[in-house]
Amino acid sequence: MRRYYYRIYGFTLVSDYEFPQFLSADETSDPDIVVQIGHITGDIKKLADEGKRFGFREKEMWFNTGVGLFWIHDKYISFEGYNGGTIDDAAQYISGLCLSIYLWLHGMIMLHGACLRLKDKTIIVAGGSGSGKSSTSTELIKRGALLIADDVTGIKKENGQYYVYPAFPGQKLCADQVEKNGICTEGLNQVKYDLNKYEIPRNDIFYDAPSKVDHMFWIDLGQVDRVEMKDIDGAGKVQAVIKAIFINWFFNEAFKLEAEDILRCIEFAKDIRIHQITRNRQKDTLNEIVNYIETQIA
Known part of the structure; x- marks a missing residue:
């Protein structure tokens, strides 16, 4: 074989x-x-x-x-x-x-979100399913961002520091995002189990090097009249990282966070800026969110 x-x-x-x-x-x-x-x-x-x-x-x-x-x-x-x-x-x-x-x-932090390189900064756009991670990261790519990881960001500790490591040069997008961005689906792999998404090759904008994370933006859905954006401090930063764990739902059934798991989340969170973005699902706030992200990393 x-x-x-x-x-x-x-x-x-x-x-x-x-x-x-x-x-x-x-x-x-x-x-x-x-x-x-x-x-x-x-x-x-x-x-x-x-x-x-x-x-x-x-x-x-x-x-x-x-x-x-x-x-x-x-x-x-x-x-x-x-x-x-x-x-x-x-x-x-x-x-x-x-x-x-x-x-x-095996000791890595795996977060549910895309990792991008933009303006010499490394950022994570995280959130639950349907929060708008993919549309936000796609818009950032249009504005010059390079892709490090899509959907799952992997972070590990090296020489006392936490680094994000590149996944692979591909992005999964829902059918409506594919259509909105004018992407031809011919020859693309269709990931039916994951909200009927398509795998989009991104070899031309892949950033293939480990780097320290500068910012994490946690996108949430809420009953808000307008998008709310703010920095998170203290224990809220750790809670945001724990919420962003990709296999979080498994912790309710099989896993449990051990002391060493919480410690690595604390260590990772303390050296980066973490922002919370709360948006209304019914409103188009994409440009406002992306403009905020660009402003924060400038």
Whole structure:
């Protein structure tokens, strides 16, 4: 079986399955992460067949998404189609959910948001699903921003400092954003499980270097008459980082934040500026939000 080598979030990954959107890397005999088709134990399959959705142990987890079965353990991400789902269906969860869980278990902070390089500053645009992260980051790209990561930003500690590491040169956009920005969908991969989004290649504006984060903008939805924007101080900064954790919903069911998890969130939050932006879903406030972001990083 052919093996594919990639560089993602500062790690070398080897895979049985091809991910065209990832950045290729030189072949190595000692990769950091191994993605493999199959190799899931019989006891996990039995638990899934009995209706269990996940199981969790220290540095290890398995879960069932309905179309795929996944086992994250040691340096491996094992996966296969499940319940009628194909390998291609299951593989769509690798770049987001699976890598986020794997890297969180190995000490990284994984945030639900895009990371961009604009005016020599590195910023994270974070928020829950439907908050407007993608439209905001797309507008910033139109204004000259470079893409470091889309949807999931990975941060790890090196030599006492926290750095964001590049993901891959691609962006997922909903169909309405694709149409609004005049992007042709012919030949694009459609990510059906994720709000029917399309994967847009961004090789031409990809920033392929680790960097320290300067700002994080947390976008929230609320019953407000006009968009509200402000700096967050003190404990509010840490709370914003914790809210932005990509796999936050897993903490309600399987994970729990340990003391070391909270500590890394505190350390990361203390050295950056964090802003809260509250917008009304029914109102078009995109230009106002983007203008505020540009003003804050100037």
